[in-house]
Amino acid sequence: MSAVQLFPAPIATVDAVLLTLRQGALCVGLITREQPPFTGLLALPGGYVHIPEDATLEAAAARILRDKARVECRFLEQLATFSGEARDPRGWSLTVVYFALVPEAELLAAGGALALHPVAGLPPLAFDHAAIIDAAVSRLRGRSSYSALPAFLLPPLFTLTELHAVYQQVLGTRLDPASFRRKITDQGIVEAAESRRVGAHRPAALFRLRAGQARSFLHRI
Amino acid sequence: MSAVQLFPAPIATVDAVLLTLRQGALCVGLITREQPPFTGLLALPGGYVHIPEDATLEAAAARILRDKARVECRFLEQLATFSGEARDPRGWSLTVVYFALVPEAELLAAGGALALHPVAGLPPLAFDHAAIIDAAVSRLRGRSSYSALPAFLLPPLFTLTELHAVYQQVLGTRLDPASFRRKITDQGIVEAAESRRVGAHRPAALFRLRAGQARSFLHRI
DNA sequence: ATAATAGTGTCTCTCAGACACTATCGA
């Protein structure tokens, strides 16, 4: 390694995959590109790191989602870094991708410039963003079977029936309600809130995620 | 987003965490830095992406390990990207980190410039490399409980007793030999090789990883 | 035969799925 950098630097960007559930369908937040390349195509929200404003890449992703969707995501985590010569016609590039889970209600309340599109049946996307979204959905599905990730698709307070429905929608399988309740409550993943959800029928207890323990279970769902 | 990039580009590099087992101890391959910053300290092998020689970041990581350790790793996967202003005194930087598993025998046969150091009790390292190694070890430990990753710490052909020992060393726990054998063989993770390991006592059947199925199990180990 | 390592049979306990049951609300 010499002191002088002999190689051109790759173009480095940050992109964000924001996932939410709308009417039981997993959706991703996209923008329509206004500049080349890929003008007019849908793309993930993203951009350059703002130095020194962004302390880290994660901060850059949070800023991008704050600007585009007007939300502070309770779940934001690095997905992976995608790279290569072919993904951007301007040249060799890399993009560090973060993935966020947001309840739909929060997105709607915030307004924001992202349009929600069901991840099943997306139109052609800019760059390699279709593959990136596939990777994010795979991560969500994979982690959902042994973690509390799907809870981040609900508001901070939720009933176990709602959580059960979200797990079923994300995993695409039926889960026995009784076993589900036991697993969730036994493992200390959630804690009971004081209030109850009142409605037309028997009120349901409300729960919230326990801080820190939200990520992984002892046993599979 | 304007057409002109208004922000300085971060310094982008690739680093590799090469892990192996030596006498039951998990070890990482390190070099001694010859240039500033951190001259004289131990560091992960790494460097700039060579454009256009490296087709992707993974190819850059493979090249770095080929140059420094003279090995082609059968397991090489992206770990995460680390970033920030503080990790490199030259300024805001990001490094895309790959993590590799190699059997010790292969490393020794290859020679190479990496020195193996037990991950328990490392001296101070350059940059944030201590935190990066922690992340790699956590990933290995976490994935080992439900995947065949530890098998990559053995040569392509191995006995179930050897695999059992490697799992115990990586996980740091005792595993029942009978249960272990059943789980490994029942799940189609390995397939029997034709040959057997001959020695001073009863010969053991040799196995290899089944291509594709190497990554994840139905049930925990 | 013996030592040593390889590999199996079988018991038990725990946990997940199935599903019938009870509980609590509004109308």
Place this chain on the structure above:
DNA sequence: TCGATAGTGTCTGAGAGACACTATTAT
């Protein structure tokens, strides 16, 4: 009282750990 949703009790079957057992080699 009924309909609807919330939540529980209990049976059963699968799988993991424990551990005693058998198998196969060299010496």
